[in-house]
Amino acid sequence: MIESHSPLYDAFKSVLNTIDTQRVQELLAxxxxxxxxxxxxxxxxxxxxxxxxxxxxxxxxHQEFTYLEKGIxxxxxxxxxxxxxxxxxxxxxxxxxxxxxxxxxxKAYLPAFANTxxxxxxxxxxxxxxxxxxxxxxxxxxxxxxxxxxxxxxxxLSLRILTRKVFPEFFEKLPIQSVHDYPKxxxxxxxxxxxxxxxxxxxxxxxxxxxYEHSYLAKQSGTVLATGDDLFxxxxxxxxxxxxxxxxxxxxxxxxxxDDALDPVEFNADSLIGVPNITQAYRAGNIALMNSIGxxxxxxKGIYYFVPAMIRYYMNExxxxxxxxxxxxxxxxxxxxxxxxxxxxVIKDVAEAGGYGVVFGSKLSKNEREALKDAIIKEPxxxxxxxxxxxxxxxxxxxxxxxxxxxxxxxMFSIFSDDIFIWPCGLTRYAMDPSSxxxxxxxxxxxxxxxxxxxxx
Amino acid sequence: MILISPQTAESxxxxxxxxxRAESMTRLIIALFDKIIDENFNxxxxxxxxxxxxxxxxxxxxxxxxxxxxxxxxxxxxVINTARENAILTRSHLPNRMFSRINALYLKYQAAKxxxxxxxxxxxxxxxxxxxIWGNLELSLVESKEAPLIELGKVVERMxxxxxxxxxxxxxxxxxxxxxxxxxxxxxxxxxILLSSSQKAKALATINSVFGALITSHES
Amino acid sequence: MKVNxxxxxxxxxPESVRDHRYCLRIxxxxxxxxxxxxxxxxxxxxxAFEQGTDGFANRFVYGxxxxxxxxxxxxIEGELELLPYVYCDEEPPALYNAxxxxxxxxxxxxxxxxxxxxPVSAFRKAFMLTQKIRxxxxxxxxxxxxGLESFLLYKEGLRNDFSHLLIALLRHVxxxxxxxxxxxxxxxxxxxxVEAWMDGDWRGFDPIKxxxxxxxxxxxxxxxxxxxxCAIYKGSYxxxxxxxxxxxxxxxxxEQQ
Numbered sequence: 014m015i016e017s018h019s020p021l022y023d024a025f026k027s028v029l030n031t032i033d034t035q036r037v038q039e040l041l042a043x044x045x046x047x048x049x050x051x052x053x054x055x056x057x058x059x060x061x062x063x064x065x066x067x068x069x070x071x072x073x074x075h076q077e078f079t080y081l082e083k084g085i086x087x088x089x090x091x092x093x094x095x096x097x098x099x100x101x102x103x104x105x106x107x108x109x110x111x112x113x114x115x116x117x118x119x120k121a122y123l124p125a126f127a128n129t130x131x132x133x134x135x136x137x138x139x140x141x142x143x144x145x146x147x148x149x150x151x152x153x154x155x156x157x158x159x160x161x162x163x164x165x166x167x168x169x170l171s172l173r174i175l176t177r178k179v180f181p182e183f184f185e186k187l188p189i190q191s192v193h194d195y196p197k198x199x200x201x202x203x204x205x206x207x208x209x210x211x212x213x214x215x216x217x218x219x220x221x222x223x224x225y226e227h228s229y230l231a232k233q234s235g236t237v238l239a240t241g242d243d244l245f246x247x248x249x250x251x252x253x254x255x256x257x258x259x260x261x262x263x264x265x266x267x268x269x270x271x272d273d274a275l276d277p278v279e280f281n282a283d284s285l286i287g288v289p290n291i292t293q294a295y296r297a298g299n300i301a302l303m304n305s306i307g308x309x310x311x312x313x314k315g316i317y318y319f320v321p322a323m324i325r326y327y328m329n330e331x332x333x334x335x336x337x338x339x340x341x342x343x344x345x346x347x348x349x350x351x352x353x354x355x356x357x358x359v360i361k362d363v364a365e366a367g368g369y370g371v372v373f374g375s376k377l378s379k380n381e382r383e384a385l386k387d388a389i390i391k392e393p394x395x396x397x398x399x400x401x402x403x404x405x406x407x408x409x410x411x412x413x414x415x416x417x418x419x420x421x422x423x424x425m426f427s428i429f430s431d432d433i434f435i436w437p438c439g440l441t442r443y444a445m446d447p448s449s450x451x452x453x454x455x456x457x458x459x460x461x462x463x464x465x466x467x468x469x470x
Numbered sequence: 471m472i473l474i475s476p477q478t479a480e481s482x483x484x485x486x487x488x489x490x491r492a493e494s495m496t497r498l499i500i501a502l503f504d505k506i507i508d509e510n511f512n513x514x515x516x517x518x519x520x521x522x523x524x525x526x527x528x529x530x531x532x533x534x535x536x537x538x539x540x541x542x543x544x545x546x547x548x549v550i551n552t553a554r555e556n557a558i559l560t561r562s563h564l565p566n567r568m569f570s571r572i573n574a575l576y577l578k579y580q581a582a583k584x585x586x587x588x589x590x591x592x593x594x595x596x597x598x599x600x601x602x603i604w605g606n607l608e609l610s611l612v613e614s615k616e617a618p619l620i621e622l623g624k625v626v627e628r629m630x631x632x633x634x635x636x637x638x639x640x641x642x643x644x645x646x647x648x649x650x651x652x653x654x655x656x657x658x659x660x661x662x663i664l665l666s667s668s669q670k671a672k673a674l675a676t677i678n679s680v681f682g683a684l685i686t687s688h689e690s
Numbered sequence: 691m692k693v694n695x696x697x698x699x700x701x702x703x704p705e706s707v708r709d710h711r712y713c714l715r716i717x718x719x720x721x722x723x724x725x726x727x728x729x730x731x732x733x734x735x736x737x738a739f740e741q742g743t744d745g746f747a748n749r750f751v752y753g754x755x756x757x758x759x760x761x762x763x764x765x766i767e768g769e770l771e772l773l774p775y776v777y778c779d780e781e782p783p784a785l786y787n788a789x790x791x792x793x794x795x796x797x798x799x800x801x802x803x804x805x806x807x808x809p810v811s812a813f814r815k816a817f818m819l820t821q822k823i824r825x826x827x828x829x830x831x832x833x834x835x836x837g838l839e840s841f842l843l844y845k846e847g848l849r850n851d852f853s854h855l856l857i858a859l860l861r862h863v864x865x866x867x868x869x870x871x872x873x874x875x876x877x878x879x880x881x882x883x884v885e886a887w888m889d890g891d892w893r894g895f896d897p898i899k900x901x902x903x904x905x906x907x908x909x910x911x912x913x914x915x916x917x918x919x920c921a922i923y924k925g926s927y928x929x930x931x932x933x934x935x936x937x938x939x940x941x942x943x944x945e946q947q
Contacts, residue, residue, distance in 0.1 A: 219558060
């Protein structure tokens with residue numbers, strides 16, 4: 014279902030109708046030469062792939078953005094406090110708001126990093142919050158928090174820059190909020206927590222899906238792009254190797270690797286892309302890592318259930334943004350509900366990222382349903398169930414030049430430095446398949462820009 | 471402080487080499503194509519033999535197909551792909567336009583590969599692209615620390631090909647002064663490079679060791 | 691009780707390695723029942739190193755040996771003041787009541803538990819299980835069959851297996867338990883034992899010796915949810931992935947003045 018008659022889309026379409034379609038080809042050519050890629054690994058083969066995009070943006074009114082902005086700021090602030098607490102005094106556990114075992118049994122909780130103070134007490138420097146707009150009630154709902162290594166900023170940003178060049182009419186006629194300052198804000202956030210030295214973006218390398226984004230952000234924010242090999246720890250500080258043999262002290266790293274790959278001494282010894290002993294420099298307070306180590310416990314699908322409770326507990330406020338109605342198999346009452354209503358729910362496996370562990374009860378055969386029920390009974394902590402949200406479609410321009418609706422979500426980004434900046438843009442991801450609810454990039458979806466409108470005079 | 475890591479320096483250098491290689495080989499292939507038509511059918515075969523490659527073709531068009539798209543490691547396609555790989559790795563150090571031009575050339579090659587015939591007109595046009603890439607280098611990277619590394623690659627490759635393809639150590643010697651100017655920008659006060667030998671192999675070895683001598687790889 | 695201690699850690703590589711970054715959890719723990727003095731730490735006799743602590747308050751030394759080498763050694767000696775083995779600390783006991791990387795409950799363990807009736811009090815439960823494990827299993831120095839399932843099947847295993855089993859059983863009956871790694875008297879190698887939390891305190895149990903630890907010197911180097919949190923050596927190097935760890939040490943009681 015497409016969102017009902019929106020004056021914003023009407024305004025967009027009226028401008029679109031004045032433009033000749035030849036220019037769409039021009040935009041495509043621009044995007045092509047920029048090699049805006051989101052690479053995939055399929056069957057052990059590396060596939061360089063342009064991230065499919067659609068020219069029709071999601072348009073968000075100023076009012077709607079202000080609402081989302083406040084809601085996300087509140088949510089990030091609470092999640093940051095949660096992480097500070099859970100790796101510190103653990104008051105939220107002592108006060109019984111979240112059952113301890115939920116935290117301690119999670120693989121994402123890293124007790125080896127308890128009581129490690131972080132620069133300016135910020136742990137969620139960059140976040141990507143995934144939202145959908147429910148066609149029932151028109152409310153925005155948070156589907157997932159991404160607090161470890163969220164990606165996606167550079168795609169709408171690049172598309173925006175090119176769209177503005179090729180279709181300036183939109184930007185002359187509609188009050189579209191500018192988004193170009195994201196890289197500068199990223200730089201400022203790095204400066205804010207920097208412990209002394211240069212800023213670095215640490216990339217797993219050329220074959221990583223989001224390598225384009227790593228090099229784009231490095232270029233635009235004036236930071237050095239480095240792989241693990243380019244950095245080293247000497248005594249208790251981190252340095253960048255330079256070709257003249259001098260070493261440059263590094264004070265902040267925006268790291269685009271998971272914790273597990275970050276340090277082969279402390280974590281996975283097989284990782285060739287990390288920096289050995291960087292965790293010791295981190296423990297010594299000599300390097301700021303964005304995002305901090307151990308954030309996985311806060312975007313653990315099981316902990317998601319408790320985020321509204323966190324907001325109430327830490328901030329004494331009612332949550333502005335809602336979670337999707339969620340059931341935790343861990344709790345008996347919820348578990349019974351799940352087992353009885355499997356057909357109408359979407360079941361998520363707590364450990365999976367990228368959408369592989371998401372199962373729609375309605376799509377299962379009887380045998381598959383029974384097998385899933387057994388798994389839920391056997392390992393209740395692993396499963397979380399949500400009501401299927403009928404979220405809105407957005408129109409996409411097909412190859413034939415017609416409009417066709419696709420399910421689309423919205424990932425909004427925040428940068429936490431001396432305030433929490435919510436970027437007035439976002440990665441709108443749409444499913445390739447008209448009947449699919451799965452929009453993740455790694456599963457073959459496409460992206461749209463998100464236009465946030467300025468306040469109308 | 472120059473914030474370019476040894477690995478990045480190496481990628482910039484090789485990007486310079488491969489772009490130069492593309493340029494030199496394109497000119498060479500166009501000239502050889504001309505000769506093969508009706509003047510000396512074996513000219514290309516003889517020249518590629520100097521590079522250690524056994525090349526067989528039944529017509530000028532077949533020569534083009536092989537030399538431009540098919541030969542392992544030495545086809546223009548391979549050379550452009552490698553140049554582009556290095557550009558992707560060093561993208562954050564390059565001006566946007568420079569990267570776009572290199573990528574655009576790569577995309578042109580991908581498209582031309584699928585055509586039934588190799589067009590000599592198209593091949594000539596790629597020289598314009600390559601000129602534009604070098605032009606961009608001169609204009610935009612004037613003060614940058616990246617430019618000397620790319621230029622080093624360009625000059626070293628030119629010297630290398632002069633000797634390897636045309637047996638001309640003299641031509642390589644003419645480039646030595648430029649080489650030293652660039653090397654000085656990379657590492658001020660380095661030891662001057664001299665091409666004293668008249669022996670092909672020694673000269674090649676000297677030229678190809680210049681980069682390694684200027685860069686500290688931080689290996690202990 | 692005062693003890694002095696001295697131990698040596700050696701890591702040898704059959705083939706030379708380089709660019710070696712290491713982290714050694716070999717510094718004695720500091721807590722309410724164990725305090726250090728006159729600590730002397732050497733790495734490779736005179737190599738530079740840094741010190742740090744992790745989230746379990748395990749202390750370690752770390753550093754880099756860049757040049758090619760075939761061995762890395764560390765020597766630690768000093769004095770400790772030890773108090774009877776019952777204490778509390780700031781860590782949340784619930785952390786040690788959840789499954790951890792190397793310890794989770796399985797059917798064989800249920801079978802083992804079913805062999806006896808457990809007493810009511812936590813202390814008695816822990817003591818009984820400690821003794822039962824000592825009585826039911828044989829300690830061997832090396833094995834090809836790794837893990838708790840093999841331990842339960844073949845009734846023999848390594849030091850860690852004894853402690854991991856006790857931890858799994860204790861957690862199953864809701865007694866938080868953590869693994870300790872360190873030195874005991876009379877043994878020229880490291881030992882593992884268990885701390886279980888009951889009535890507001892951590893108490894020590896040794897399932898290899900079958901005792902409640904009270905006055906005997908048990909020198910703790912590190913503790914964690916299981917041995918994965920305590921591993922003495924963690925490192926990364928360039929070279930063939932093969933190394934041999936050897937730790938030898940002595941503790942000696944000091945004469946009462």
